[in-house]
Amino acid sequence: MLSAHDVTRSFGGLTAVNHVSLEIGPREIVGLVGPNGSGKTTLLNLLSGFLAPTSGEIRFDGTAVRARRAWxxxxxxxxxxxxxxKLPARMSVLEVMLAGGRLPAGxxxxxxxxxxxxxxxxxxxFIGKAMGLLAEVDLAGLADHPAGGLSGGQQKLLGLAAALMDDPAVLLLDEPTAGVNPSLRRRMADHLRRIREGGTALVIVEHDMGFIGDLCDRCLALDKGAVIANCRPDELSGNQQVVEAYLGRRRPGVPLRVVAGGAVAGTVDIKTSGARA
Ligand SMILES: Nc1ncnc2c1ncn2[C@@H]1O[C@H](COP(=O)(O)OP(=O)(O)OP(=O)(O)O)[C@@H](O)[C@H]1O
Structure with a gap:
């Protein structure tokens, strides 16, 4: 459905995404993981048509995605x-939702x-749909408040709800749980599962490996702009290339610090902070 064909994106001399080819199928939930600076957001920008590739092509159901045609x-x-x-600060929460969807024929x-x-x-x-989506992310009570007055976490939830106004075929999420409290994260995971059941495929850039393990069918791991693994989330910790990308090359006698745990039993949390061997 959504595919990248040998896509590269450079910024001056830096290659952020390097010859990536991939395929996202209908109703799939795919996680994009990798260390900081590995190219996840740049790849999401390319897949969503927000950024044009330096070379290669993004296609959606056979049609080339053209970043230059913003609409x-x-x-x-x-x-x-x-x-x-970056939400329009003076618009109300409900107005942001209504602007997120295509206007009714009226x-x-x-x-x-x-x-x-x-x-x-x-x-x-149309308004009922917006209010229903706001209720899913606990924002219905703030529908008349200025969007600029919401907390950072609430603004992320509003961004998610607004992106659903058009019933997208593919929704691409950049770090959806950052700044969102744990109970709302669980509700967000349930909400994203329901979105998939409704027919939408999801691509999720995320550092919370518990969230990824809980939700994703498949993960693409990036390192230095290239895909180094395409596997189930529970297979990541057994992939030597992925472990080395997160932790650096193993020196003899230095144990790999891959810590089992995370939000869901059986998932693996690959700790990145301060873990370079
Ligand atoms: N607009 C830009 N101009 C110049 N360099 C950029 C630009 N966008 C990204 N980069 C560089 O491309 C590389 C990949 O960045 P990107 O944000 O895609 O990584 P990431 O995996 O999403 O990182 P993080 O997990 O820290 O958000 C980085 O070295 C970054 O500095």
């Missing part, structure tokens, strides 16, 4: 969230004049 990726059914969302002035009852019903359904 095209979302028309195709690709939506994304940001690591640090937006046409002629239709509003000729069939006002039908238009009112469509608008009520």
């Amino acid at each position: 095209q990726p979302s028309r195709l059914g690709l939506r994304r969230t940001f690591q640090l969302p 937006a046409s002035p002629w239709r509003s004049l000729l069939t006002p009852g039908a238009v009112r019903r469509e608008e009520a359904a």
